[in-house]
Amino acid sequence: MKLTIWGAAQQVTGSMHLLQTENYTILIDCGLDYEKGTYQEENQYFPFNPAIIDLVILTHAHIDHSGNLPTLVRMGFEGQVLCTPPTADLAELLLLDSVNIFLSKQNKKTRRGKGYSGPQPLYLQKHVMETVDRFVTIGFNKPFKVNGNIEVTFIPVGHLLGAAAVILTITEHEVTKKIGFTGDIGRKNYPVLIDPQILPQLDYLVSESTYGGRLHTTDTSLQDKLIQTIEEACIKSPGRLIIPAFSIGRTQSLVFALNQIFSKGLLPPVQIFVDSPLANYATEVYRKHHQLVNDEAKHFYQTKGDEFEFENLIYVHDRKESQSVMNYLEPCIIISSAGMLEGGRIQDHLYHNIQNYYCTILFIGYCAKGTLGDRLLRGDPIVRLRNRDLMVYASIKKTDLLSGHGDHKDLVETVKQQNVNTLKKVFLVHGETKSLDALANSLKEEGYQVVIPKKGETLEL
Structure with missing residues (x-):
């Protein structure tokens, strides 16, 4: 049995792992690689023939794990895609949104209004729908027989509604081995999402890093941090707070956290706008699969009502409504996507507010290197928006209290659930070099055999 790491190798995005048995080939995740500026060109070819793939298993819906599935289908993959029910619903939303992003990049205009041909879309809506038709959904902790020799089980890991670790039980030459792929590991006590579940004992583990x-902040709570930031941005001064947030996952958890604050009367009312059509659709998916949210959210629903609806919260739908938000002069909170600022309505709000001294921009998630979000976080005094260089006068703040990823301690604890004498190797992926090395060193100190694969490296299992 061979495992080849074709994505998220010594970097964060583009998860894609090829597992080959004697007569069956499985691809675990098929994400977009955002590490290069020309990512559409970089993602249009695969280092293998998509037609040889018998099965795809999807850990969760985020685009760096699911985003190149339609390209795989377009180029010849004819098998099924196994995932959990929420992952299927959320992935469909994200993939259709990717088509819109591709087309917007292709149809950009110059400052003089002359059209030009941008990069060709990786795929179109028809390819997304062909992909969605291949989804086969499996619930958590329900072993599924792929064939006589392969069984797959999804284990909940938090991080995003429906996100799962993939456990493959494979028998070859009368020898049975268990291989685990963590996908992205969430954190405990996260708004809306359940805690990661302990993984079964494995022979091999492919873990995110x-x-x-890095350790998450522990000296303050999410509630206290949000209260402090809102007070400074919207109450003590008549300003606005802009929060770039991923439409799927982060926005729903943030809205619930704000609902708890304002329903308790911990702050005077402040108008809140959620300006992201994708977030609106995703919230409906969260309602549809409400049985999978955590006990805290379920209790709130039973005692106080919908976690995602409250007074002074407005979901913005069309462009006209979005424009009215930009013209809103009272203190307010604007939640908009995308979280790394690489497209979406958030860029409109930035364009009109980046030079506003009374504006605060609060980052609540990871920003990949080279993105506009990353440039603001590193303190660039000038950023380019709509072909204009704009001075950054707005206050830039960040918090990791809404990060959907477990920190160093969480990652180590996940691996330490495994018997050090029976887990043969840990393969570390989905991390920058510094993060990979730090995690590898900690695991080696605990006695685990650790490998940091290079892209394209084939590992014998």
């Missing part, structure tokens, strides 16, 4: 070497 996003927050290797």
